Amino acid sequence: MNRLDIAPVLGLAIVSCVSLADMCPPAGVSREELLQLRARQFQVEDPQQTGDLALSLLPCLASSDAQLRDGVAYEALASWMRGKQLPASTAGVILERLLPQVDPEFPDGEGFVKPFSALVLAEVARMDRIEPWLGDAQLDHLLQAAARYLRSVDDYRG
Numbered sequence: 197m198n199r200l201d202i203a204p205v206l207g208l209a210i211v212s213c214v215s216l217a218d219m220c221p222p223a224g225v226s227r228e229e230l231l232q233l234r235a236r237q238f239q240v241e242d243p244q245q246t247g248d249l250a251l252s253l254l255p256c257l258a259s260s261d262a263q264l265r266d267g268v269a270y271e272a273l274a275s276w277m278r279g280k281q282l283p284a285s286t287a288g289v290i291l292e293r294l295l296p297q298v299d300p301e302f303p304d305g306e307g308f309v310k311p312f313s314a315l316v317l318a319e320v321a322r323m324d325r326i327e328p329w330l331g332d333a334q335l336d337h338l339l340q341a342a343a344r345y346l347r348s349v350d351d352y353r354g
Contacts, residue, residue: 216297216309219255220264227261230268238272246276247286254293257312258304270312277319284329287320291334294320295341300348307351314345 221227230253233240240246249272256269273290276282282290296302297313304310321338324330330338 215305216255216258220253220259220261220269221256222252225252227264230256230264234268234271238275243281246281247283250276250282250286251289251293254290254316257294257297257316258306258309260306260308265308265312270315273316274319277323282323284323284327287323287329288334290316291320291330291338295337298341298345300344310345314342317342 221230240249253269253272256264259265259269273282277287294313294317297304297309298317302310317338321342324335
């Protein structure tokens with residue numbers, strides 16, 4: 197059994213001395229294992245663990261390591277959402293955790309947290325467009341957060 201298949205859910209509470217990027221790779225998982233996950237096209241032995249693994253990858257959206265941020269975290273989340281491998285309940289947790297990260301006041305030292313959170317939130321919105329599951333209040337909150345984020349963008353390097 198691969199350790200990735202039993203990845204724990206990590207809390208995303210921000211502690212003053214720990215940045216989100218410091219939580220990537222997730223505890224108990226090596227960078228090499230995450231790259232192997234990508235090589236396996238994000239297939240996990242136990243599909244029931246995909247949700248926990250998805251949540252544990254969220255801090256990697258802040259990583260300065262492009263292979264972990266773009267190639268593993270973002271690609272895995274997008275793949276699982278587009279492949280209908282994540283339940284709406286997990287997508288709801290992702291929504292709750294990432295919405296604060298697109299707020300204009302959220303600290304984003306290296307400039308990766310906000311844009312990659314926005315990209316994943318776009319995948320959450322896509323899930324709802326394909327099979328509606330968000331309530332009106334959640335959808336409104338997502339739309340308002342997206343509008344605030346877009347108005348605050350001033351880095352167009354991507």
